[in-house]
Amino acid sequence: MHIDVDIDIIEEDILEYGYSVLDILLKDRTTNRNIIWATNDYSKLGDRHSANKEIEVNLITGVNYNVIQPRIAKALSKQSIRTREKAEVFTPSWICNEQNNLIDEKWFNRKNVFNIQRYKSWHVNKEKVLFPNIKRKTWKDYVDVRRMEISCGEAPYLVSRYDTVTGKAIKLQSRIGLLDRKLRVINENVDDETNWLKWIERAYQSIYAYEYQGDNLLLARENLLYTFIDNMKYKFNRKPSLNEIKRIATIISWNIWQMDGITYTVPLCDMREWMQQLSFFDFMDDVPERIYCRIKDWRSKVILEYVSLLKGEK
Secondary structure, eight states: OOOOOOOOOOHHHHHTTOHHHHHHHTEETTTTEEOBOOSSTTGGGOGGGSTTSBOOGGGSSGGGTTSSOOGGGSOHHHHHHHHHHHOOOOOOHHHHHHHHHHHHHHHHTSSOSSEEEETTEEEEOOSOOOOOSSTTOSHHHHHHSOEEESSOTTOTTTOOSBOTTTOOBOOGGGOOSHHHHHHHHHHHHOOSHHHHHHHHHHHHHTEEEEESSHHHHHHHHHHHHHHHHHHHHHHHSSOOOHHHHHHHHHHHHHHEEEOBTTTTBOTTGGGOGGGGOOOTTOOGGGSOSOOBOEEEETTTTEEEEHHHHHTTOO
16 A cells, blocks of 8 residues: 655756766765665665665666655555664654744754644744844854754654654745754755855754664655755745755765664674675684764764764764
């Protein structure tokens, strides 16, 4: 059984910008290879779809364009299996909104900044968002403040183009994700296109998320990229250029990464073929047991292991 949904994420549309964009969205910045499937849900399609194999452009485009689908578009039986085996349960947008509102209430020191929560819905505050007249509480500070979604699935806490539970599309002005809110603030405060792009990049650099399964991760990355395209059309009535798309896609590929949230390592890294590709002069003792995931601090321009943040290192 399948459900009709409003979701418009199609890899073929991204290909209109060129293969280079999908190449970036599939990049694993820790291994400098591609992200992996990290699930055997697709293994019936062939050996190249096994859990430890990389997701390649040709495996999700052309005749394979519909291989990866959002959770709501999957058969109910497959959803049930993912829930049972992977604890995959997606949060309705109204709950995401309520929790995101609590974050903003703490930051602004007032309630109902972006919207007013209703029963399983919300009412958007259409007036321009006002910021406290105090130090480090300007709209620029809000854009720069770091936020992260753990085990993000399709990243509903960051961007809300559609409700991940119902599949219903959400209009841009009504979106409730942490990144959506930053982009609204930028749209309200910046009209110059060059400056707008600068702050859009800073907004993307400020949000982070990780996910284990490759299909969810790609959908999350695509959702963030589509959100940029949506906002460019809304603000300037045009599509982004290839260079603009690639700049945002590159930030996304760093900030939304594939990780085992228990070990802080690349999923199934002990099963990766490239781990065994030792030269004649290598010794088995030199093979790393774990490959800790790397992320980027855009403000200080350093690359670090995510686990070092948990240890208080930098």
